[in-house]
Amino acid sequence: MEVKQWLQSGLSLGRQLVLAAALALTAVAATAGGEVGFENDGWDQLLQAHVVTAPDGLATSVDYAGMLAARPQLQQYLQRLADVTPATFDGWDKASQLAFLINAYNAWTVELILTAYPQVESIKDLGSLFRSPWSKSFIPLLGETRSLDDIEHELIRGSGKYPDPRIHFAVNCASIGCPALREEAYNGAELDAQLAEQTRRFLLDRSRNRGQGAGLAVSSIFKWYRGDFERGWAGYTRLEDFLLDYTEALDLSAAQIAALRQGKSDIRFLDYDWRLNKAP
Numbered sequence: 001m002e003v004k005q006w007l008q009s010g011l012s013l014g015r016q017l018v019l020a021a022a023l024a025l026t027a028v029a030a031t032a033g034g035e036v037g038f039e040n041d042g043w044d045q046l047l048q049a050h051v052v053t054a055p056d057g058l059a060t061s062v063d064y065a066g067m068l069a070a071r072p073q074l075q076q077y078l079q080r081l082a083d084v085t086p087a088t089f090d091g092w093d094k095a096s097q098l099a100f101l102i103n104a105y106n107a108w109t110v111e112l113i114l115t116a117y118p119q120v121e122s123i124k125d126l127g128s129l130f131r132s133p134w135s136k137s138f139i140p141l142l143g144e145t146r147s148l149d150d151i152e153h154e155l156i157r158g159s160g161k162y163p164d165p166r167i168h169f170a171v172n173c174a175s176i177g178c179p180a181l182r183e184e185a186y187n188g189a190e191l192d193a194q195l196a197e198q199t200r201r202f203l204l205d206r207s208r209n210r211g212q213g214a215g216l217a218v219s220s221i222f223k224w225y226r227g228d229f230e231r232g233w234a235g236y237t238r239l240e241d242f243l244l245d246y247t248e249a250l251d252l253s254a255a256q257i258a259a260l261r262q263g264k265s266d267i268r269f270l271d272y273d274w275r276l277n278k279a280p
Contacts, residue, residue: 061277
Protein backbone atom coordinates (compact mmCIF):
# COMPACT_ATOMS: atom_id res chain seq x y z
CA MET A 1 0.00 0.00 0.00
CA GLU A 2 1.27 3.50 -0.82
CA VAL A 3 2.20 5.48 2.27
CA LYS A 4 -0.40 8.15 1.57
CA GLN A 5 -3.09 5.49 1.21
CA TRP A 6 -2.00 3.99 4.55
CA LEU A 7 -1.96 7.33 6.31
CA GLN A 8 -5.08 8.82 4.76
CA SER A 9 -7.36 5.79 4.90
CA GLY A 10 -10.41 6.74 6.90
CA LEU A 11 -9.77 10.49 6.67
CA SER A 12 -12.39 12.78 5.21
CA LEU A 13 -11.62 14.67 2.00
CA GLY A 14 -11.33 17.87 4.02
CA ARG A 15 -8.80 16.35 6.39
CA GLN A 16 -6.86 14.88 3.48
CA LEU A 17 -6.61 18.36 1.92
CA VAL A 18 -5.47 19.86 5.23
CA LEU A 19 -2.91 17.07 5.59
CA ALA A 20 -1.64 17.57 2.06
CA ALA A 21 -1.25 21.30 2.64
CA ALA A 22 0.59 20.71 5.91
CA LEU A 23 2.92 18.21 4.29
CA ALA A 24 3.76 20.71 1.58
CA LEU A 25 4.80 23.24 4.21
CA THR A 26 6.97 20.94 6.32
CA ALA A 27 10.63 20.16 5.61
CA VAL A 28 13.60 18.42 7.07
CA ALA A 29 15.88 20.85 8.88
CA ALA A 30 19.49 20.65 7.70
CA THR A 31 22.52 22.84 7.74
CA ALA A 32 24.92 23.09 4.84
CA GLY A 33 27.13 20.61 6.63
CA GLY A 34 24.23 18.22 7.21
CA GLU A 35 24.75 18.10 10.96
CA VAL A 36 21.21 19.01 12.00
CA GLY A 37 18.78 16.15 11.66
CA PHE A 38 15.03 15.88 11.50
CA GLU A 39 12.55 18.46 12.78
CA ASN A 40 10.34 16.67 15.34
CA ASP A 41 8.01 19.44 16.51
CA GLY A 42 4.83 17.56 15.56
CA TRP A 43 5.82 14.39 17.41
CA ASP A 44 7.14 16.41 20.33
CA GLN A 45 3.77 18.16 20.70
CA LEU A 46 1.89 14.87 20.64
CA LEU A 47 4.12 13.38 23.31
CA GLN A 48 3.82 16.40 25.57
CA ALA A 49 0.04 16.39 25.21
CA HIS A 50 -0.72 12.68 25.48
CA VAL A 51 2.02 10.97 27.51
CA VAL A 52 1.09 10.82 31.20
CA THR A 53 3.93 10.71 33.72
CA ALA A 54 3.50 8.68 36.91
CA PRO A 55 3.66 10.63 40.20
CA ASP A 56 7.15 9.27 40.91
CA GLY A 57 8.35 10.36 37.46
CA LEU A 58 9.75 6.92 36.64
CA ALA A 59 7.07 5.49 34.36
CA THR A 60 4.66 6.85 31.79
CA SER A 61 1.44 5.78 30.16
CA VAL A 62 -0.24 6.93 26.97
CA ASP A 63 -3.57 8.66 26.52
CA TYR A 64 -4.43 6.66 23.40
CA ALA A 65 -7.88 8.23 23.18
CA GLY A 66 -6.19 11.61 22.91
CA MET A 67 -3.70 10.24 20.40
CA LEU A 68 -6.61 8.86 18.37
CA ALA A 69 -8.27 12.26 18.28
CA ALA A 70 -4.97 13.78 17.15
CA ARG A 71 -4.24 11.02 14.65
CA PRO A 72 -4.10 13.35 11.62
CA GLN A 73 -1.21 15.19 13.29
CA LEU A 74 0.54 11.86 13.97
CA GLN A 75 -0.01 10.77 10.38
CA GLN A 76 1.42 14.03 9.10
CA TYR A 77 4.55 13.33 11.13
CA LEU A 78 4.75 9.76 9.83
CA GLN A 79 4.50 11.00 6.26
CA ARG A 80 7.38 13.38 6.90
CA LEU A 81 9.44 10.48 8.23
CA ALA A 82 8.64 8.55 5.07
CA ASP A 83 9.73 11.46 2.89
CA VAL A 84 13.31 11.34 4.21
CA THR A 85 15.61 9.81 1.61
CA PRO A 86 18.57 7.56 2.44
CA ALA A 87 20.89 10.25 1.05
CA THR A 88 19.45 12.87 3.39
CA PHE A 89 19.65 10.48 6.34
CA ASP A 90 23.26 9.62 5.56
CA GLY A 91 24.15 13.32 5.63
CA TRP A 92 23.23 13.65 9.31
CA ASP A 93 25.57 13.01 12.21
CA LYS A 94 25.13 9.66 13.98
CA ALA A 95 23.32 11.10 16.98
CA SER A 96 20.72 12.71 14.72
CA GLN A 97 20.36 9.46 12.76
CA LEU A 98 19.80 7.46 15.93
CA ALA A 99 17.29 9.98 17.30
CA PHE A 100 15.40 9.78 14.00
CA LEU A 101 15.22 5.98 14.16
CA ILE A 102 14.11 5.90 17.82
CA ASN A 103 11.38 8.46 17.14
CA ALA A 104 10.27 6.53 14.06
CA TYR A 105 10.01 3.30 16.05
CA ASN A 106 8.01 4.92 18.83
CA ALA A 107 5.70 6.91 16.56
CA TRP A 108 4.91 3.94 14.33
CA THR A 109 4.26 1.80 17.41
CA VAL A 110 1.64 4.31 18.56
CA GLU A 111 0.12 4.31 15.07
CA LEU A 112 -0.04 0.52 15.11
CA ILE A 113 -1.95 0.59 18.41
CA LEU A 114 -4.36 3.19 17.04
CA THR A 115 -5.31 0.90 14.13
CA ALA A 116 -7.18 -1.27 16.66
CA TYR A 117 -7.74 1.00 19.66
CA PRO A 118 -9.75 0.71 21.90
CA GLN A 119 -10.21 -2.98 21.09
CA VAL A 120 -6.65 -3.85 22.08
CA GLU A 121 -5.31 -4.86 25.48
CA SER A 122 -1.76 -5.71 24.41
CA ILE A 123 0.38 -5.02 21.38
CA LYS A 124 0.64 -8.79 21.09
CA ASP A 125 -3.06 -8.82 20.15
CA LEU A 126 -2.05 -7.25 16.84
CA GLY A 127 0.06 -10.22 15.80
CA SER A 128 -1.07 -13.57 14.44
CA LEU A 129 -0.22 -17.23 14.89
CA PHE A 130 2.56 -16.95 12.31
CA ARG A 131 3.70 -13.33 12.63
CA SER A 132 4.36 -11.08 15.60
CA PRO A 133 3.24 -7.44 15.44
CA TRP A 134 6.92 -6.46 15.34
CA SER A 135 7.58 -8.46 12.17
CA LYS A 136 4.75 -6.93 10.11
CA SER A 137 6.11 -4.92 7.19
CA PHE A 138 3.97 -1.79 7.01
CA ILE A 139 6.35 1.12 7.66
CA PRO A 140 7.61 3.21 4.72
CA LEU A 141 11.04 4.35 5.87
CA LEU A 142 14.29 5.18 4.10
CA GLY A 143 13.17 3.88 0.75
CA GLU A 144 11.77 0.53 1.87
CA THR A 145 8.69 -0.94 3.54
CA ARG A 146 9.88 -2.09 6.95
CA SER A 147 8.73 -3.64 10.19
CA LEU A 148 9.34 -2.49 13.75
CA ASP A 149 11.85 -5.34 14.03
CA ASP A 150 13.65 -3.97 10.97
CA ILE A 151 14.02 -0.56 12.63
CA GLU A 152 15.25 -1.91 15.96
CA HIS A 153 17.27 -4.96 15.00
CA GLU A 154 18.60 -4.03 11.57
CA LEU A 155 18.76 -0.24 11.26
CA ILE A 156 19.72 0.39 14.90
CA ARG A 157 21.25 -2.70 16.51
CA GLY A 158 22.33 -4.54 13.40
CA SER A 159 23.97 -1.66 11.59
CA GLY A 160 27.00 -1.49 13.89
CA LYS A 161 26.77 2.32 13.77
CA TYR A 162 24.96 2.79 17.08
CA PRO A 163 26.47 0.47 19.72
CA ASP A 164 24.96 2.37 22.68
CA PRO A 165 22.89 -0.20 24.66
CA ARG A 166 20.90 2.59 26.29
CA ILE A 167 18.67 2.57 23.22
CA HIS A 168 16.77 -0.21 25.01
CA PHE A 169 15.49 2.39 27.47
CA ALA A 170 14.30 4.65 24.64
CA VAL A 171 12.47 2.43 22.13
CA ASN A 172 9.00 1.72 23.49
CA CYS A 173 6.89 -1.35 22.74
CA ALA A 174 3.59 0.07 24.10
CA SER A 175 3.67 -2.23 27.12
CA ILE A 176 3.68 -1.67 30.86
CA GLY A 177 6.94 -3.62 31.18
CA CYS A 178 8.73 -1.25 28.80
CA PRO A 179 10.86 1.67 29.92
CA ALA A 180 8.91 4.92 29.87
CA LEU A 181 7.86 6.43 26.57
CA ARG A 182 9.67 9.73 26.89
CA GLU A 183 7.50 12.84 27.12
CA GLU A 184 9.47 14.57 24.37
CA ALA A 185 11.00 13.65 21.05
CA TYR A 186 14.63 12.58 20.87
CA ASN A 187 17.04 14.85 19.03
CA GLY A 188 20.68 14.55 18.11
CA ALA A 189 21.91 17.55 20.08
CA GLU A 190 20.53 16.23 23.38
CA LEU A 191 20.50 12.50 22.71
CA ASP A 192 23.24 11.50 25.15
CA ALA A 193 21.59 13.37 28.03
CA GLN A 194 18.17 12.00 27.07
CA LEU A 195 19.43 8.42 27.02
CA ALA A 196 21.22 8.93 30.33
CA GLU A 197 18.02 10.16 31.95
CA GLN A 198 15.95 7.34 30.45
CA THR A 199 18.41 4.77 31.79
CA ARG A 200 18.45 6.21 35.27
CA ARG A 201 14.68 6.54 35.59
CA PHE A 202 14.24 2.93 34.42
CA LEU A 203 16.77 1.59 36.92
CA LEU A 204 15.20 3.64 39.70
CA ASP A 205 11.86 1.89 39.10
CA ARG A 206 11.63 -0.86 41.72
CA SER A 207 8.81 -2.62 39.87
CA ARG A 208 11.31 -3.35 37.09
CA ASN A 209 14.76 -3.42 38.73
CA ARG A 210 15.81 -3.93 42.34
CA GLY A 211 18.26 -5.56 44.67
CA GLN A 212 16.98 -8.85 46.00
CA GLY A 213 18.68 -10.91 48.67
CA ALA A 214 22.34 -11.32 47.78
CA GLY A 215 21.65 -10.49 44.13
CA LEU A 216 19.38 -8.52 41.84
CA ALA A 217 16.02 -8.89 40.14
CA VAL A 218 16.04 -6.91 36.90
CA SER A 219 13.97 -6.46 33.76
CA SER A 220 13.97 -9.20 31.13
CA ILE A 221 15.40 -6.57 28.78
CA PHE A 222 18.76 -7.42 30.32
CA LYS A 223 18.24 -11.09 29.47
CA TRP A 224 17.05 -10.59 25.90
CA TYR A 225 19.74 -8.03 25.03
CA ARG A 226 22.51 -8.97 27.42
CA GLY A 227 25.02 -9.11 24.60
CA ASP A 228 24.41 -5.45 23.78
CA PHE A 229 25.58 -4.53 27.28
CA GLU A 230 28.72 -6.63 26.95
CA ARG A 231 30.15 -5.54 23.59
CA GLY A 232 32.51 -2.93 24.95
CA TRP A 233 30.46 0.25 24.69
CA ALA A 234 31.81 2.66 27.36
CA GLY A 235 34.15 -0.16 28.43
CA TYR A 236 31.41 -2.59 29.48
CA THR A 237 32.29 -6.22 28.78
CA ARG A 238 29.95 -7.72 31.38
CA LEU A 239 26.37 -6.92 32.28
CA GLU A 240 27.67 -6.62 35.83
CA ASP A 241 29.95 -3.75 34.75
CA PHE A 242 27.02 -1.81 33.38
CA LEU A 243 24.96 -2.38 36.54
CA LEU A 244 27.90 -1.37 38.73
CA ASP A 245 27.73 2.11 37.23
CA TYR A 246 24.16 2.42 38.52
CA THR A 247 24.43 1.01 42.03
CA GLU A 248 23.03 4.22 43.50
CA ALA A 249 19.99 4.15 41.22
CA LEU A 250 19.48 0.47 42.02
CA ASP A 251 20.02 1.19 45.75
CA LEU A 252 22.31 -1.79 46.18
CA SER A 253 23.90 -2.80 49.45
CA ALA A 254 27.65 -3.15 49.92
CA ALA A 255 27.29 -6.94 49.77
CA GLN A 256 25.27 -6.79 46.54
CA ILE A 257 27.85 -4.46 44.99
CA ALA A 258 30.71 -6.76 46.00
CA ALA A 259 28.97 -9.77 44.49
CA LEU A 260 28.42 -7.86 41.23
CA ARG A 261 32.05 -6.79 41.10
CA GLN A 262 33.24 -10.36 41.66
CA GLY A 263 30.86 -11.79 39.05
CA LYS A 264 29.10 -13.81 41.73
CA SER A 265 25.79 -11.95 41.84
CA ASP A 266 22.59 -13.94 41.44
CA ILE A 267 20.88 -11.94 38.68
CA ARG A 268 17.23 -12.89 38.18
CA PHE A 269 15.09 -11.62 35.33
CA LEU A 270 11.56 -10.50 36.09
CA ASP A 271 8.51 -11.46 34.05
CA TYR A 272 7.59 -8.84 31.46
CA ASP A 273 4.20 -7.14 31.62
CA TRP A 274 2.83 -7.03 28.07
CA ARG A 275 -0.40 -5.21 28.95
CA LEU A 276 -0.99 -2.02 26.99
CA ASN A 277 0.60 1.06 28.56
CA LYS A 278 -2.66 3.01 28.38
CA ALA A 279 -3.43 5.85 30.75
CA PRO A 280 -6.21 5.18 33.29
